[in-house]
Each structure stands twice: as structure tokens, then as C-alpha cells.
Amino acid sequence: MPLLVMKFGGTSVATLDRIRRAAKRVGREVANGYDVIVIVSAMSGETNKLVGWVGETSPFYDAREYDAVVSSGENVTAGLMALTLQEMDIPARSWQGWQVPIMTTSAHSSARFVDIPNDNINRKFDEGMKVAVVAGFQGVSKEGRITTLGRGGSDTTAVAFAAAFGAERCDIYTDVDGVYTTDPRISPKARKLDRIAFEEMLELASLGAKVLQTRSVELAMRYKVRLRVLSSFEDNNENAGTLVCAEEDIVESKVVSGVAFSRDEAKVTLTQVEDRPGIAAAIFGPLADAGINVDMIVQNISDEGHTDMTFSCPVEQVKRAEKAVNEARDRGEISFAGLVADTDVAKVSVVGIGMRSHAGVAAQMFKALSAERVNIKVITTSEIKISVLIDRKYLELAVQALHDCFELEKAG
The missing domain is CATH 3.30.2130.10 (VC0802-like)
Structure with a gap:
């Protein structure tokens, strides 16, 4: 089966109703013949709440326990998404970082990927699972401790999975409907781009654009992962959103893109x-x-x-x-x-x-x-x-x- 990676950010899974809406999108891709890996963030506001609790408990906290607490928000979302898909009669399973296992460095709260073996998930796909719901933002160190990837880590997780599994595409669902020439709140004339080159997106992300996390774009460029930025709150067709792709996939671009x-x-x-x-x-x-x-x-x-x-x-x-x-x-x-x-x-x-x-x-x-x-x-x-x-x-x-x-x- 062809494989698709779909990532849903915190606002996209902020409530059970939004999780159901996201699950319906996943269901449509399954109906189109895809096996799907879904990467989820914590429900909106959940990570900040967990970080606050850690700070109140221990001002000089142990970074290993910080990661254990803060990563739990994604685990909750993954379980709820898998349950929702099962209620729709779609064979789905949730996966925490250690179950994959997502191997990372030992730098707690700013870990980087070392390896994402695909044997465990592929075996379940072969047995009939259609959707693997993976908790984003987290992994496991060689010492066996839970690690987190830092701000925007779920975007990076999604791109890394798309590269590791050879996905046809990685769709990032967020609260905007694509990448714009600038922030529409500053300039009402801002226009949504149909396509943008990896290098341009990397520069925009590093210079202040908040649509994609910089590390996720770096990974996508290195492994040539086609990224699509879409809105969770609109009905999208196959040409919706903004495709982040190689420069040669853009026929003609303006001198300045954004x-x-x-x-x-x-x-x-x-x-x-x-x-x-x-x-x-x-x-x-x-x-x-x-x-x-x-x-x-x-x-x-x-x-x-x-x-x-x-x-x-x-x-x-x-x-x-x-x-x-x-x-x-x-x-x-x-x-x-x-x-x-x-x-x-x-x-x-x-x-x-x-x-x-x-x-x-x-x-x-x-x-x-x-x-x-x-x-x-x-x-x-x-x-x-x-x-x-x-x-x-x-x-x-x-x-x-x-x-x-x-x-x-x-x-x-």
C-alpha cells in the first residue's frame, strides 16, 4: 500500500470534536487506498499546563523527569485518536516513542533523532492495521529514558517518519491554510503560495515565519520529503494548501517569494x-x-x-x-x-x-x-x-x- 504521513497540531486536536474531525480526514485517506501514519501533538494548552506543573513542583527540576511529564500530553492525544478511528471501524493503534522505538540523543528537551526503525509498525501494517497513531515530540535515549525534541518537535517527527518510511507525502495540518507571502495580519494583500522551495521555506521559518518548525524543513530538504501545509478547519482538495518541494518542481517563481x-x-x-x-x-x-x-x-x-x-x-x-x-x-x-x-x-x-x-x-x-x-x-x-x-x-x-x-x- 502507498503510505501517507499526516500531522495534526495542538489546535487541530484541541477538543474531542476536533479529534473526530481530524479522524474523518484520516478515514478519507484510508478509503483512497493509503496506509497512514498519523503524528499528533498534545491538545492545545496541555503542554504549557504540564510545563507549569513541573516548575511549581521543582524549580531546579531533573530534565529526565521533565521530559517524562511533558511528553505525556502527546500520549493522551494518540490514544484518543486511535480510539476515535476504531469507533469508525478503521483498524488503528497508538504508538508512544519507546514502542516504535524512536531513538534519539540523550539531550533532554532538545533531543535529535538517531534512528527510526520501521520493523514494528510495518509488521502491524502487514497484519491489517491501517493507521498508526504516533505521539509526536518524543523519543527514547540509548539509556532507555523518554526524551523530548523541543518546540515544534511534532513537525520534525512527522517529516522524520515520512523519510524513514518512504512516504508519498507528509501533510501538516495546522490552523492556517498554507504558507503566505507575509503575515496576513500585517498586510491584507498577503497571498497564499501554491508552492515554495525548501530553501525559501527554511529561510522564512528561521527568519520568523511560524508556519513550520525550522528543523522539520531542514529534514524535509535533506531527504526530499514533499511537505504540504493545510488547514484543519477547511475542506481540502488535492490542490489545497501549500506544497513545500524541491526547486526543480517549481516551474517559475517570482524573484522574491515572501x-x-x-x-x-x-x-x-x-x-x-x-x-x-x-x-x-x-x-x-x-x-x-x-x-x-x-x-x-x-x-x-x-x-x-x-x-x-x-x-x-x-x-x-x-x-x-x-x-x-x-x-x-x-x-x-x-x-x-x-x-x-x-x-x-x-x-x-x-x-x-x-x-x-x-x-x-x-x-x-x-x-x-x-x-x-x-x-x-x-x-x-x-x-x-x-x-x-x-x-x-x-x-x-x-x-x-x-x-x-x-x-x-x-x-x-
């Missing part, structure tokens, strides 16, 4: 840094050790042996970043005069594989922002994206201006 943004950014500048070989490593090594997600980096031209070093990071990590670099200075590893943090900035980015073969995109972008009197603080580029830091109060204006500039409301 505008992404991240609202809660900060710009940190170290002034009068001693300019010498290895200084960048001496600064960003301690930041990495402290778990700071550094993004944009700019170093000024050296003047009399000193330079300024600027980088961006999430605003909630500024205090940790300050602590890390000050401790490095106290240890004599780096030297700088001062640290200036601007916590009122946002990052806006344009993304598109068409930028590889078209010149002038940066000039267009900067001209559009200039026309709206939006000042650019930092610029970084890659082959298929351009990102800028701007004052946060201009975020919506900048997104709308760039969406209009590249005429993203029009199909390619």
Missing part, C-alpha cells in the same frame, strides 16, 4: 574592541556557550587598533549576552570599552530563490524603505535573502512597503 519578520530582536554593540586575530572567536565563543542565538554580525573598519562589533539576538537573551561578554572580559580573553544594547528593534527580511539570478533586489528594497523614511541599522545578505534591522515601531510599515514593492499579491 517577506518575513521577527519583532523581538535586539542590537548589541561592543565598542572599542581590540582588533586582533581571533577576536571574533573570543567574543562569539562565550556567547555560543551561553546559548545566545546570534544572528546578524557587523564589524566596523579598524581605527588605531580598535573596532566596534555589532550583533543581533533575541531581546530576551540580552542580559545573558551581557553577562557572557563581561565574564570573558574579566577573564582577560577580550577587551572592549563599553556595551550598548538597543532592545527596540525588529528584523525584516525578503526571501526568494529568484534572487540568485536577478540583480538589483537590494537596491529595490532599500529604495522602498527610504521612501517610507525607515532607517536601516544593520544589513546582512545571503544568496536568497536580505535582512535588515530597523526600529520596531516601523515594522508593519516596512513589511507592507516591501510587500507592495515586490508586488507579492500577484501570482508569479
Whole structure:
């Protein structure tokens, strides 16, 4: 039988009625001749409740027990989904991570996949099971302990299963009906994309788009898993949603495919840094050790042996970043005069594989922002994206201006 992977997020399984609605979608695919692996998240709000209970019980909790508690939300959903399918006379079984078994690293709350053997599930398919309902977000370490995969782990689970089982496609059901050129809440002209390349989706996800988790897109690109993003709340036909696929599967694309943004950014500048070989490593090594997600980096031209070093990071990590670099200075590893943090900035980015073969995109972008009197603080580029830091109060204006500039409301 051909195989399909279907993933349902927390809002899609938030109530028993929604679980029944999701089960009917699964039933239609079974009727179409598929064996189906369903990956489920915890019911909406459940994981936050479990995390809260752990924090109240033990402020300095054991990470292994944290994973044991937090992973239970997906187990409940998997069991309820399997029961619902059985009531529809569809042979279904629930599977927890250790039963598959989903083998992961031992990094609790941020584990990564090591192996997903398909023998156990395939044997049950051979015996007549039509649907395997697998608890997402979890696995088991070589020590035999339950692990969790971190935020968005169920998306990653779904893609990993599609790769491991050679699925025809991986359908991600969520509360939006696809991937848009930008957030429709910011720009009413935002248009749903029929197709988007893996690389574009990876950039959009990493730059702030919340539709798919970054690791899931990385896996899909590596193993060429065709992803489809669909709404749980609409009746979908075979052409619904957005297909995330290889670049060669897109006949013609616009130069820019989308505008992404991240609202809660900060710009940190170290002034009068001693300019010498290895200084960048001496600064960003301690930041990495402290778990700071550094993004944009700019170093000024050296003047009399000193330079300024600027980088961006999430605003909630500024205090940790300050602590890390000050401790490095106290240890004599780096030297700088001062640290200036601007916590009122946002990052806006344009993304598109068409930028590889078209010149002038940066000039267009900067001209559009200039026309709206939006000042650019930092610029970084890659082959298929351009990102800028701007004052946060201009975020919506900048997104709308760039969406209009590249005429993203029009199909390619």
C-alpha cells in the first residue's frame, strides 16, 4: 500500500470534536487506498499546563523527569485518536516513542533523532492495521529514558517518519491554510503560495515565519520529503494548501517569494574592541556557550587598533549576552570599552530563490524603505535573502512597503 504521513497540531486536536474531525480526514485517506501514519501533538494548552506543573513542583527540576511529564500530553492525544478511528471501524493503534522505538540523543528537551526503525509498525501494517497513531515530540535515549525534541518537535517527527518510511507525502495540518507571502495580519494583500522551495521555506521559518518548525524543513530538504501545509478547519482538495518541494518542481517563481519578520530582536554593540586575530572567536565563543542565538554580525573598519562589533539576538537573551561578554572580559580573553544594547528593534527580511539570478533586489528594497523614511541599522545578505534591522515601531510599515514593492499579491 502507498503510505501517507499526516500531522495534526495542538489546535487541530484541541477538543474531542476536533479529534473526530481530524479522524474523518484520516478515514478519507484510508478509503483512497493509503496506509497512514498519523503524528499528533498534545491538545492545545496541555503542554504549557504540564510545563507549569513541573516548575511549581521543582524549580531546579531533573530534565529526565521533565521530559517524562511533558511528553505525556502527546500520549493522551494518540490514544484518543486511535480510539476515535476504531469507533469508525478503521483498524488503528497508538504508538508512544519507546514502542516504535524512536531513538534519539540523550539531550533532554532538545533531543535529535538517531534512528527510526520501521520493523514494528510495518509488521502491524502487514497484519491489517491501517493507521498508526504516533505521539509526536518524543523519543527514547540509548539509556532507555523518554526524551523530548523541543518546540515544534511534532513537525520534525512527522517529516522524520515520512523519510524513514518512504512516504508519498507528509501533510501538516495546522490552523492556517498554507504558507503566505507575509503575515496576513500585517498586510491584507498577503497571498497564499501554491508552492515554495525548501530553501525559501527554511529561510522564512528561521527568519520568523511560524508556519513550520525550522528543523522539520531542514529534514524535509535533506531527504526530499514533499511537505504540504493545510488547514484543519477547511475542506481540502488535492490542490489545497501549500506544497513545500524541491526547486526543480517549481516551474517559475517570482524573484522574491515572501517577506518575513521577527519583532523581538535586539542590537548589541561592543565598542572599542581590540582588533586582533581571533577576536571574533573570543567574543562569539562565550556567547555560543551561553546559548545566545546570534544572528546578524557587523564589524566596523579598524581605527588605531580598535573596532566596534555589532550583533543581533533575541531581546530576551540580552542580559545573558551581557553577562557572557563581561565574564570573558574579566577573564582577560577580550577587551572592549563599553556595551550598548538597543532592545527596540525588529528584523525584516525578503526571501526568494529568484534572487540568485536577478540583480538589483537590494537596491529595490532599500529604495522602498527610504521612501517610507525607515532607517536601516544593520544589513546582512545571503544568496536568497536580505535582512535588515530597523526600529520596531516601523515594522508593519516596512513589511507592507516591501510587500507592495515586490508586488507579492500577484501570482508569479
